[in-house]
Amino acid sequence: xxxxTQMEGPVTLSEEAFLTINCTYTATGYPSLxxxxxxxxxxxxxxxxxxxxxxxxxxxxxxxxxxxxxxSFHLEKGSVQVSDSAVYFCALTRGAGANSKLTFxxxxxxxxxx
Amino acid sequence: DGxxxxxxxxxxxxxxxxxxxxxxxxxxxxxxxxYRQDPGQGLxxxxxxxxxxxxxxxxxxxxxxxSREKKESFPLTVTSAQKNPTAFYLCASSIQANxxxxxxxxxxxxxxx
Numbered sequence: 001x002x003x004x005t006q007m008e009g010p011v012t013l014s015e016e017a018f019l020t021i022n023c024t025y026t027a028t029g030y031p032s033l034x035x036x037x038x039x040x041x042x043x044x045x046x047x048x049x050x051x052x053x054x055x056x057x058x059x060x061x062x063x064x065x066x067x068x069x070x071x072s073f074h075l076e077k078g079s080v081q082v083s084d085s086a087v088y089f090c091a092l093t094r095g096a097g098a099n100s101k102l103t104f105x106x107x108x109x110x111x112x113x114x
Numbered sequence: 115d116g117x118x119x120x121x122x123x124x125x126x127x128x129x130x131x132x133x134x135x136x137x138x139x140x141x142x143x144x145x146x147x148x149y150r151q152d153p154g155q156g157l158x159x160x161x162x163x164x165x166x167x168x169x170x171x172x173x174x175x176x177x178x179x180x181s182r183e184k185k186e187s188f189p190l191t192v193t194s195a196q197k198n199p200t201a202f203y204l205c206a207s208s209i210q211a212n213x214x215x216x217x218x219x220x221x222x223x224x225x226x227x
Contacts, residue, residue, distance in 0.1 A: 026193070102159075
């Protein structure tokens with residue numbers, strides 16, 4: 001079945017550092033890919049998405065490119081801020097069929113130091 | 115403001131008791147979901163509902179029950195049959211089922227004493 005693998009965490013960075021969070025997936029066909037973010041004490045929010053190969057999703061300075069050849073959807077940001085400290089989840093879904101659902105990775109905690 | 119409201123935010127339960135978590139949305143979304151979040155395990159789907167009066171089991175439905183009598187409401191009951199109920203529970207909704215674009219509530223933390 002569909003699955004998502006995220007790099008092990010936690011990740012600690014200094015403010016203004018470059019961020020990469022790896023995400024790879026296993027799925028048949030052409031899933032849609034997502035990054036969700038969970039700030040402390042809150043529910044999840046959709047950060048960005050990509051629905052087909054080579055699409056780039058972007059939001060709030062974060063970017064991720066749908067790479068079918070490497071089955072990856074790595075999250076990047078050029079300069080992180082303390083306010084980016086949160087848990088980040090990679091996820092995928094396939095189509096709109098009755099059996100399709102959103103599958104999440106385990107999440108990775110990012111802490112940004114001033 | 116449109117959104118999803120979960121209550122209570124914190125709940126304590128004695129072993130052997132059933133407890134119901136509330137989830138209400140005013141986004142006019144057709145689909146609603148319940149997820150369980152445990153440290154290091156990500157989110158796991160308990161139940162989902164694509165439309166009023168219909169719902170399906172997710173990956174870990176055992177020990178849980180739901181109802182969807184109104185479009186806005188999708189309560190989750192954690193029964194005494196759930197062997198390890200202490201967790202953070204998240205309710206979500208989407209315009210249609212299986213779009214992947216979910217709106218989440220702030221969660222309910224259940225602790226079994």
